[in-house]
Amino acid sequence: MFRLGLLSLSGFSFGMLAAAGVFTVLSAVGLVPRFAGKTHSAREILLYENMVIAGTVAGGLASVFERYLRLGGWILEKAPGLAGLMSVLVSVFLGAAGLFCGMFVGALALAIAEMLDSIPIFTRRVSFRHGLGLAVLSMALGKLAGSLFYFWNQLHRTAG
Amino acid sequence: MAGITVYLKCDRNVEVQQENVFLKDVATLQCADGEVLARCSALKIHHFTPQGEKRCVVSVLKLIRQMEEACPGISVQSLGEADVLIEQVKVARFKGPRQWLKVVLVCLVSFFGTAFTIMAYHNDVGIHEVFGEIYRIFMGSEPVGVNVLEISYSLGLAAGIIVFFNHIGGRRITKDPTPIEVSMRNYEEDVNKALIETAGREGREKDV
Numbered sequence: 001m002f003r004l005g006l007l008s009l010s011g012f013s014f015g016m017l018a019a020a021g022v023f024t025v026l027s028a029v030g031l032v033p034r035f036a037g038k039t040h041s042a043r044e045i046l047l048y049e050n051m052v053i054a055g056t057v058a059g060g061l062a063s064v065f066e067r068y069l070r071l072g073g074w075i076l077e078k079a080p081g082l083a084g085l086m087s088v089l090v091s092v093f094l095g096a097a098g099l100f101c102g103m104f105v106g107a108l109a110l111a112i113a114e115m116l117d118s119i120p121i122f123t124r125r126v127s128f129r130h131g132l133g134l135a136v137l138s139m140a141l142g143k144l145a146g147s148l149f150y151f152w153n154q155l156h157r158t159a160g
Numbered sequence: 161m162a163g164i165t166v167y168l169k170c171d172r173n174v175e176v177q178q179e180n181v182f183l184k185d186v187a188t189l190q191c192a193d194g195e196v197l198a199r200c201s202a203l204k205i206h207h208f209t210p211q212g213e214k215r216c217v218v219s220v221l222k223l224i225r226q227m228e229e230a231c232p233g234i235s236v237q238s239l240g241e242a243d244v245l246i247e248q249v250k251v252a253r254f255k256g257p258r259q260w261l262k263v264v265l266v267c268l269v270s271f272f273g274t275a276f277t278i279m280a281y282h283n284d285v286g287i288h289e290v291f292g293e294i295y296r297i298f299m300g301s302e303p304v305g306v307n308v309l310e311i312s313y314s315l316g317l318a319a320g321i322i323v324f325f326n327h328i329g330g331r332r333i334t335k336d337p338t339p340i341e342v343s344m345r346n347y348e349e350d351v352n353k354a355l356i357e358t359a360g361r362e363g364r365e366k367d368v
Contacts, residue, residue: 007298008312015316016323022278023324023339032270033344037351039262042344047263049325049340051270053318059275060317063282064291064310097272104273 015060022056029111031104106143110136166191166200166227169240170220173352175249181206183223186244196231203230206366208248216246217359219367243356243365278317 026032032052036042062069072090076083113119123132150156167190174186183189184201191197203226206216220243224236291310295303303309322328326338337345359365 003298004308007295008308010294010298011309011312012316012319015313015318016320018278018281018313019317019320019324022274022281023321026274027339027343030343030347032266032340033347035266035269036344037347039259039266041259041263041266042348044263044266045338045340045344046327046330048266048270049327049338050330051267052274052340053321053325055271055274056278056321057314057318058271059278060282061314062275063279064287064314065306068306096268100269100272101276104269104276107269108273108277 018060019056026052029108029115031107031111034107034111102147106140109143110139164191164193164196164231164234166196166231166234166236168220168223168227168236168238170223170238170242170244172241172243173245173247173348175247176208177249179208179210179248180204181208181246183227186218186246187223187240191234196234199230200227203227206246214248215355217356217365218244218246219365220244221368222366225368243360245352245355 032045032048033042036045036048072086075086123135168187169189170187174181176185181204182201183203183205186205189197189200191200203223205218205223205226208214208216220238220241223244224238227236228234291307291313292303295301295307295309298309323333324339326333326336332338356365
């Protein structure tokens with residue numbers, strides 16, 4: 001019993017500190033304010049924060065309890081006739097989720113680059129006055145190409 | 161009117177809906193003489209043309225010159241910003257379907273994005289190995305099923321993020337602004353500063 005108490009206490013503090021890490025990165029990069037600024041919806045900030053909270057909690061649950069959340073497999077087991085419908089729905093959901101994740105990560109990557117002043121320093125060094133838009137576009141295309149290359153060649157197999 | 165002091169406090173950023181911008185729209189004035197105050201408040205400082213730019217930067221020096229021309233002999237004390245950014249916004253920001261669509265998009269990106277980043281983080285640190293190891297150290301046995309460490313970790317994650325963001329749903333835990341509200345203000349401040357400085361550098365500022 002004592003050990004269980006200790007374990008749950010340490011688990012709780014691990015969670016708190018992981019939350020602190022997530023929170024620090026997000027608030028230092030200031031991604032959500034940018035989204036709100038771009039869409040002129042600063043008054044919805046509380047809603048966005050709720051989404052950030054919900055997303056973090058949902059992602060945390062999904063990856064910690066991953067092996068109990070195999071919902072698709074469970075449904076197929078119960079009702080094998082739904083396989084066709086399921087695959088369509090899941091593809092749509094995954095497509096949308098992937099798109100949103102990609103947008104977030106892309107924004108995060110460039111926001112971090114900007115926070116570290118790499119873009120301003122780079123533009124001063126090469127001292128160009130125009131064409132910053134082109135440079136940003138090239139960066140986006142480079143990210144797209146790199147990401148496709150990575151998944152196409154299954155480079156994730158080489159990691160770890 | 162000699163010897164009358166007018167105190168002028170300009171805002172940094174003003175949004176107007178009408179085409180003509182008057183001094184009372186962008187600044188607060190204080191003066192002992194009511195007539196001078198009224199005359200200064202009604203000074204027209206900018207006119208937005210329908211085709212022209214929707215944004216304008218005015219130097220406070222220009223405002224002071226206009227005030228001195230309107231009421232010769234007064235002395236003006238400026239206590240606020242040195243430059244004012246005036247923006248013309250179309251209508252009172254009603255919530256059209258486009259606005260809702262944008263809000264939904266930001267919500268979806270925030271939700272899936274943060275879910276993805278926390279999962280990527282867990283994957284990165286190999287949370288199952290770490291938790292398995294900790295469980296073995298504490299309990300001396302292999303973890304089976306949902307264990308207490310995973311549950312308490314998830315509770316801690318939720319508690320931590322709610323405490324840091326300072327609200328549950330729409331209800332704030334303390335009176336302070338939430339961190340994203342704070343960084344929103346900082347971001348706005350930066351954008352205003354950048355716009356004012358760009359206007360100054362490109363010579364588009366209304367100056368004396």
